[in-house]
C-alpha cells in the first residue's frame with residue numbers, strides 16, 4: 356500500500372468528473388474504470404485506512420469456466436449454472452437481470468483481477484454451500500488485502516487521489532434533482548447542517564456510492580430484523596454502518612429487501628470478529644466433515660446447505676454446535692489449520708471419546724452418528740440430509756480429529772439501494788436518479804434471501820466496473 360494518502364485539507368476546490376464514496380472492492384473498481392475512461396476521479400473514505408470489509412475478507416471470488424476449474428476436472432460450469440445457483444439460494448427474490456449480468460461478467464471480473472491487476476491465486480477451487488460446483492478462487496494471501504493493494508496501486512498509477520478520514524455527510528442535488536456533489540466533514544464534523552467543518556465537492560458527471568453494508572450498525576439492522584441485537588457478534592468492521600444508505604434514501608433512492616441480513620454459519624463464538632475459525636468452518640468442516648448437535652450427538656442438517664439454511668438450523672438448536680473433521684479431511688482440504696489451533700478456536704483430539712468428553716457429547720451417540728455418516732460416504736449417498744458427498748469425501752475416522760464450536764455472526768446485508776443493470780440508482784418512483792450510481796454491498800436485490808459464498812466480491816467487481824464506465828460516459 357502507498358504510505359501517503361491524500362488529506363482532507365487537500366480536497367479539490369474545482370469540480371471533478373466523478374466522486375466515489377468508499378474504498379472497498381466496489382469503489383476502487385469503479386474509480387479505476389472511470390479514470391481509465393479519461394474522467395477525473397477522487398475517492399473519499401471515512402476511515403483512516405482504506406479497504407473497508409473488503410480488506411478483511413478472504414478474497415474468495417466466484418467465477419465459472421476458469422482454467423483453475425478445468426485443472427480440477429470441472430468442465431461443466433457456466434454462467435447459466437451460477438445464475439441458477441444464486442437464484443435458488445436467493446429463493447427467487449433476486450432481481451434476475453442483475454444476477455444475469457453478474458454471472459455473465461464473473462469470469463471477466465476474475466481475469467481483470469488476475470491479468471490486469473496482477474493478483475495471484477492458489478491453484479485450487481473450493482465449493483461452498485449452495486454452489487453446485489467448486490467455483491471459488493482464493494488469492495495466495497487468503498485475504499482481500501492483496502486485491503485492495505493492487506487496486507490502489509492501479510489507482511495511484513492513474514493519478515486518482517484517495518482521501519482518508521473524510522466521511523461523507525450528504526449528497527448534493529441541483530434544483531432538478533440531479534446529484535452534483537457531496538458534503539464531507541473532517542472526522543469530527545457535524546451532520547447534515549452547513550457546519551463550518553463541512554466542505555462541498557462538486558461532481559461534473561456523477562457520484563458513485565460504494566459505502567458497503569450495515570452489518571455493524573446495530574440500531575439500523577435491528578430495526579430491519581429485531582432478532583439481530585447487540586448480543587449477536589458480527590464479522591464486519593465497525594465502519595459497516597448505514598449513514599450513506601440512509602442519505603440515498605433521503606434523496607429518494609428505493610430501498611430493497613433491507614431485512615435480508617445474512618448470518619455467517621461457519622463462525623466461532625470463541626473469538627471476536629471474523630477470526631480464524633471460518634477457514635476451518637467453511638473450507639474444511641462443512642465440505643469434509645459434519646455438524647453435530649452436542650445435546651443429541653446427532654447431525655441435524657446438510658452441512659453443504661446455503662448460509663441461510665445452516666444458520667437457521669443452528670439457531671433452532673439454541674446453543675452452539677460442534678463441527679468435526681478428521682486428519683484425512685483436513686489434508687484433502689489442504690489449508691493450514693495451525694493458526695486456529697494455536698489460538699484455541701479449533702481443537703485437536705486423539706480420539707472421538709476425548710472429543711465427546713470435551714464438548715459434553717454422549718460418546719455413544721457421537722460414535723453412532725459418525726459410523727452412520729461414514730457408511731453413507733462409502734455408499735456415496737446421504738439418505739439423512741442429502742449432503743452432496745464430493746468425490747473426495749472420505750469416512751471421518753483418521754485421528755487427529757479437529758473440532759470447533761459454531762455459532763452464527765452477522766456477516767452480510769443483502770438489502771440496500773435499488774440499482775439497474777447500468778448501476779444507476781433507482782428512485783422509489785422507479786426512474787434512475789440523475790448523476791447517481793452505486794455498487795457493492797450498499798446495493799440490494801442481487802442476492803435475494805441468501806448470498807452464496809464468494810459471490811459478493813464478484814458482484815462488487817462486476818457492478819463497480821460498470822458504475823465507473825457508465826459514470827465516465829456522462
Ligand SMILES: Cc1cc2nc3c(=O)[nH]c(=O)nc-3n(C[C@H](O)[C@H](O)[C@H](O)COP(=O)(O)OP(=O)(O)OC[C@H]3O[C@@H](n4cnc5c(N)ncnc54)[C@H](O)[C@@H]3O)c2cc1C
Nearest residue numbers: 377379381401407408409412415523567795796809811812
Ligand atoms: C470478514 C469477511 C470476510 C468475507 N469474505 C468474503 C469472501 O471471501 N468472498 C466474498 O465474495 N465475500 C466476502 N465477504 C463479503 C465481501 O467482502 C463484502 O461484501 C465486500 O468486500 C463489500 O465491498 P464494498 O466495496 O461494497 O464495501 P466495503 O469493502 O465495506 O467498503 C466500503 C467503504 O466505504 C466506507 N464508507 C462507509 N460510509 C462512508 C461515508 N459516510 N463516507 C466515506 N466513506 C464511507 C467504509 O469505511 C468502507 O471503507 C466477506 C466479508 C467479511 C466481513
